[in-house]
Amino acid sequence: MLDFKKLPLDAQLTALLDGETTPEQKHELEQRLATDDGARRIYDKLRNGADFGKRRLDDILKEPVPLALVRSIKSVQPPKAPVAPRQSRQPFKFAPSGPQALVAAIVLLIAGCGIGYIVGAGHTASQTAQAIDAAQTSEATEWLGDMLANQRLLARQPRHIFEVPATQPEEISTWLTTSVGVAFRVPDLVSEGWTFQGARVTLAGGRPVGQLVYTSSDGDLATIAFRKDNQPEDAEDFKETIRDEIGLVTWHNAGTSYMLIGPSSEASLSQLAMQIATAI
Numbered sequence: 001m002l003d004f005k006k007l008p009l010d011a012q013l014t015a016l017l018d019g020e021t022t023p024e025q026k027h028e029l030e031q032r033l034a035t036d037d038g039a040r041r042i043y044d045k046l047r048n049g050a051d052f053g054k055r056r057l058d059d060i061l062k063e064p065v066p067l068a069l070v071r072s073i074k075s076v077q078p079p080k081a082p083v084a085p086r087q088s089r090q091p092f093k094f095a096p097s098g099p100q101a102l103v104a105a106i107v108l109l110i111a112g113c114g115i116g117y118i119v120g121a122g123h124t125a126s127q128t129a130q131a132i133d134a135a136q137t138s139e140a141t142e143w144l145g146d147m148l149a150n151q152r153l154l155a156r157q158p159r160h161i162f163e164v165p166a167t168q169p170e171e172i173s174t175w176l177t178t179s180v181g182v183a184f185r186v187p188d189l190v191s192e193g194w195t196f197q198g199a200r201v202t203l204a205g206g207r208p209v210g211q212l213v214y215t216s217s218d219g220d221l222a223t224i225a226f227r228k229d230n231q232p233e234d235a236e237d238f239k240e241t242i243r244d245e246i247g248l249v250t251w252h253n254a255g256t257s258y259m260l261i262g263p264s265s266e267a268s269l270s271q272l273a274m275q276i277a278t279a280i
Contacts, residue, residue, distance in 0.1 A: 013043045017050055140231070143257065144250070146204035147225055148243055151261045154213070155221050162198025162213045172199040176210040181228050182256050186212055187279035192272060194222055222262035224276055229257040238277075240270050249273035 004012065004025055015021050016029050033040050154161050164172050169186065177183055179201045186196055194214040202209050204227065212224040229252055237251040247264035250257065251273065258280070260273040 009039060010042055010046065013039070013046055016043075017046055140205075140250075140257075143205035143207075143209075143227070144241065144248065144259075146202075147209070147223075147259055147261060148246060148248070150202050150204065150211075151221070151223060151246055154223070158219070158221075161200075161215075161221065163200040165198040166196045175199070176201065180208050180210040180226065182210065182226050184210065184226060184280050187224065187276045189214060189272070189276075192268075192275070193217065194272075220263045220266070222260065222266075224280065225259040225261065226280070227257055228255060230255075231257060238270055238273055251277055253277065 004015075004021075007015075012021075012025075012029060016026060021029065033043055164175060166172075166186075172186070173184075176199055189196070193216050195216075197213050197215055200211045200213065202211060204225070207227045209225050209227040214222040214224070216222070231252050235252055239250050241248045241250070242264045245264055247262055247266060247269045249260045249270050249272075252258060258273075258277065260269060260276060262269055262272075266272070
């Protein structure tokens with residue numbers, strides 16, 4: 001057996017930290033630490049390194065296991081044929097020296113930091129995507145709610161449903177394009193029973209919105225609204241929503257959100273929206 005006293009000092013101190021010394025060896029090392037400043041500095045470094053490694057390993061063990069790794073483990077198939085028993089061997093006991101233990105701790109620390117970074121980066125990316133989706137959903141909901149309130153307000157004041165009358169088409173085109181940042185054409189819906197009365201600009205979801213206002217012979221009110229947006233290209237188009245007496249159809253194209261708002265009793269609101277989408 002290797003003589004303990006012939007081991008390097010750092011190996012002896014490592015054994016002291018790990019509680020692997022005899023009472024006599026522990027007593028001798030403690031006496032030396034009390035009188036030898038160099039030995040005490042080595043001991044403090046080893047103790048601080050061991051404490052740091054233990055804390056970092058505890059943090060790593062708290063990290064969630066990546067879903068891909070869990071699926072990979074679960075997908076492993078057991079062997080079809082029984083494995084022949086291996087001959088028993090004498091157990092091999094590996095007792096690392098102090099430097100070996102320190103190197104192993106550093107390797108574990110680097111590996112742990114790498115795993116933690118990868119898992120953390122994936123988690124951050126997932127949170128970012130969720131935040132973007134939530135923001136887009138919230139913005140779309142706010143824009144719909146604001147336009148509903150605006151339509152009800154217009155319906156209560158039929159003599160003030162527009163700011164610029166239909167008799168000033170050039171003013172309407174210049175004003176709305178400049179205010180909203182969207183080029184457009186005024187759809188002709190006379191054959192569908194709707195007459196263009198004029199235009200206005202409002203705010204919805206914190207953005208300027210252009211409105212083209214139409215009325216029917218029965219006195220019903222319909223509005224085509226449009227604004228710049230940041231919706232994804234695969235967003236659902238021509239989605240119809242009914243809120244009490246008001247119906248809405250929403251769609252988007254080339255960075256612009258559109259909305260047709262009219263009476264919910266109008267059965268052909270979706271078809272009218274599709275016709276508007278090709279004409280505006």
